[in-house]
Amino acid sequence: MLTRQTPPHPLPAQPPVELPETVGYRFKNRILGRPLDTDQLAHQRLGIPTALAVFASDNLSSVAYATEEILRVLIPVVGFFAFSLVVPITVAMLIVLFFLILSYRETIKEYPTAGGAYVVTRDNFGLLPAQVAGVSLLTDYVLTVAVSVAAGTDALTSAVPSLHSAHVAIALGFIALIAFGNLKGVKESGRIFAIPTYFFISVMGLMLLSGFIKILTGTHLPHAPLKPGHIKIGTKGATDAMFYGATWFVVAHAFASGGAAVTGVEAISNGVTAFKKPEWRNARTTLMIMGTTLGAMFFGLSALSTKVHPIPYEKGTPTVLAQVGRAVFGHGASGDVLFYMLQAGTMLILVLAANTSFADFPRLASFQAGDNFLPKQLTKRGHRLVFSNGILALAASAAALVLATGAKVDRLIPLYAVGVFTSFTMSQSGMARHHLRLREPGWRKGLIINSTGAVLSLVVDIIILITKFTHGAWLVVMIVPVMVALLVRLNRQYEAESQELEENAKTAAEAPILKRHVVLVLIDDLDQSAARAIQYARTLVPDELKAVHIAVDPLHAAELADEWRRLGLSRLPLVIVDAPDRRVARAVLELVAEEGADGQTEITVLIPRRMYKRSWHKLLHDRTAEQIARAVGQLPHANVTFVPFHLGEKLALHSHEGEGLRP
């Protein structure tokens, strides 16, 4: 056995090398900005006006398509009678919204830290039902992105029709832009968000106000002009239609389409911690303001549509909102300016709505991954402290949906809202259970509110499911259970692994070492890299040390053996293993398996690894070292060590020669 001693002829000391950053990392810094440290993770506290801007865009932006989707269902069946039905249906949906807001006021108070449907369901029903809520929400976040960018593109092409031919590319561009901004870690900076939100609210308000003033003052509001490409207008009359039971189905279907309007109502309950103190009270106020604003705009637009008679178009543009806006603002120069402002505001708030999902999806995914129900990688914060993997997963899924549907809002809507109302139902039932369990002061009132919310959500969910089943909701119905099953399978794997890993870990950490330690040095040529490996091998003070040459070319092996003898290296035995099938990794694997067959031998395989200076130098050599490492790793107690030898660093070596040596 070798013992350690102060070396008489040491290898030249290697200088402390500089540690350059990799190209990839420097690129990342250039593109995304400097890295953020974990302790920079802090939320700014938001006042009510900024909070409204930050959290409300998803909800408020629904105005851009909710009325249109109601009309799109009604008009082909009941024709112009649709304009008599649209306001009652809108009001019905607003009643649902009212109860949802009441319910979420309870949630905000009871779960002031993280009140999303996932956490509420998990706390009250357990992990498995929470996965249903989680998957439903994740699905809907993907759909929110897809619907919002599609509708945002429609708002743009309603104003600039010549862009319509590129509308899928534009929608994808929006997704890329938002994803990039989120990877960069756009802070939930109220100011940036406030501009589009309040701009949209203002210009919508202006439009609704002008419209109603014109109606009240008896000024004529022109019907929207009809051009080729609008949807078919049904011919069934008013009373006529009501006699047929089938038409009630159409009304329910239209109501289900309107359900898209109340999505996003849960956003505030997810972010209560971001509010200024007292958080829950401020959050509640913001929720009320949001609800009222949405209600006013949704009702206003539906009401105006009864005068303007906008007919949706097959290709989705000009939108109903654009048609109403044009009719209200008129065609003069000032009308043009206001119209373009309306379209710009609509586009901006829709893009902002998509952005909201980019905050929610990665956060929810990281919760689920933290509970071992999604891949662990989703819990990892990236360069700029955001959950980069979640952002990329969301962007990819939404882009796939946009491509699959050709960025058409009316093809996406049937998939939408099923998930939202499922999660509403679960979260409200969870709240009801919460009240029953804890019976805190005022629990009876809370129980009534949340039970009503739960029942109402369930009813709407069933209506959506039934009326939209054949239009695409079936897909969601299939995907959610499959996803949940996958997540459960994944969870079981994680749990099994961690159980196995932790079992006896404590005693194992103190386990004595094995009886024998064999070190095998793989030698290809007797060169500097091999010399380094031999030097290192002796550092390990093994019980047995062998140099091993896998002979692919018998001639070369004979030469090596000769050289070995000639140099008097016989203190270190050279074992030559024939590999007639030229499978070096396999030969090493078999040799190691043999050495370790007794189960009491620790084997270290040393692989000299030449470190090349440039990547093209590396391309000139094969990857046998990696193959060997992969093969040998299959065996227990077989440890693979890469012993580096750095090529092309001779200069640095010479100039510092002898440095750092003690005499």
Next chain:
Amino acid sequence: MLTRQTPPHPLPAQPPVELPETVGYRFKNRILGRPLDTDQLAHQRLGIPTALAVFASDNLSSVAYATEEILRVLIPVVGFFAFSLVVPITVAMLIVLFFLILSYRETIKEYPTAGGAYVVTRDNFGLLPAQVAGVSLLTDYVLTVAVSVAAGTDALTSAVPSLHSAHVAIALGFIALIAFGNLKGVKESGRIFAIPTYFFISVMGLMLLSGFIKILTGTHLPHAPLKPGHIKIGTKGATDAMFYGATWFVVAHAFASGGAAVTGVEAISNGVTAFKKPEWRNARTTLMIMGTTLGAMFFGLSALSTKVHPIPYEKGTPTVLAQVGRAVFGHGASGDVLFYMLQAGTMLILVLAANTSFADFPRLASFQAGDNFLPKQLTKRGHRLVFSNGILALAASAAALVLATGAKVDRLIPLYAVGVFTSFTMSQSGMARHHLRLREPGWRKGLIINSTGAVLSLVVDIIILITKFTHGAWLVVMIVPVMVALLVRLNRQYEAESQELEENAKTAAEAPILKRHVVLVLIDDLDQSAARAIQYARTLVPDELKAVHIAVDPLHAAELADEWRRLGLSRLPLVIVDAPDRRVARAVLELVAEEGADGQTEITVLIPRRMYKRSWHKLLHDRTAEQIARAVGQLPHANVTFVPFHLGEKLALHSHEGEGLRP
């Protein structure tokens, strides 16, 4: 410091595991057949008839397009006077062939082991000129494949015109098929090769014989029918045309196109070792037979074309050979059978010609790689003992050419032959130099023959270069020097590497070990995989042993430190390194750089690596371990060891528990 002892509570012994083969390897066995051992590398010895079949296809198959390419140049300029010029031009090319054959007889005698242009040039002019010859030949092997499969496809679509719309796909299919066959290691089995070669020679002979008999007996040979799509027929008359100097250029151009006919003449000199004894004498005889056969067929076809007046078509099909064949055989039932046989034979020999390059290119590339002028990977024999990488490189390059030219023979021909005649020139000059140097008996005669061959090759090469320069030869003129420069650069890199690696290797192998050995165990959680790594660490008997935790999550780090204390693991110090930027690999790199700053410390970084049973299990975890290994490998004397812990193998472990233990 820990010392080794018989363990009182050993970890359960791990049983000798079975060593399953990887999926990839099993797939390879299924597709390519069982692996061949290196000692199975043996050439069968070929007699003259089989040798002709094996080596002649490249050369003989040129008949399929040589006459056509001559006519394609002449007809647009001199019109039907082309049929008076085609025979003289053919004869001129046959004279060149005659001298080449004389020259190669010398080469065969003087270089009976490996007489390719590369080796001859290397021996007589040195490595650098040899690269020019090598690159020229490699280029031409690629072109041989492209031209042959394109012409083979034309032969097929001349018989079955409906296939023409898929002709690029068919050509690519041929390449794929041949490449697959060669990866499988189709032995140069004479019998398989003999069938198409002799079939082609027979049916060509039959066609020529019938044609001449008909001519001699005064039977009318009909002119080939003209359909739309043939090339433009020039209007310059006979004598008229000869007055213009420009027409001499056209004749030279036509002659250059005919140069494609003599490619492949060097094949026999590459394979002398494959002949039965006396090798060089049998090889010479075969060369003479090949030359005579080619000469007879080429002359015969050109001569028949003067009677049949076949006009080439823009899209390349029906070919001139097909037109002549149809005219000679006629349209009856027996004519049809013979015509289809002719086309089948032509297609088969052309595919076989492409196959020849698949033997030559990888072999030449492996020579060049062996001299360090091409990537080393080209010297590696694959599963079935063939140079797989060379086969794949050739297939990819040829496929790219076929795609780029749309599999059109007349677009490939101008690129062709430049390289062949360059390598002829170099190899014949090399032979002349050889005679001058060695002055063996009969050297004067040899010198005259090879000098003549060299001068003639050079003249033809210059003619081809000038007349075809603007048609595509410029590309070859550019590519060859660029490639040679690249190869030289690559060679310099290899030489520099091996020089550096071998310098002082002998003394280095005896170099004493460094003063200090520090082992760092990276700990993420205190689990079984960490316990395994700690156990292994103690086996190494280091001077210093530390457990290191890179703290991404401060909470988790605190928990780990607690557990560490609680379990009394304080004998092994736990170092917690903060990584506020969450870059684990970077943190380890910096720590190791610090530890090794004195240049006299050997550092071993132990990374516990969980070995998952299924690949999807692995997907659930990130690749931090690999990232750390890559980062730390940048430092000298920093050795990374993966300590495996196998998940999911508990059952096997239990059933063998305690086995192999000494009391």
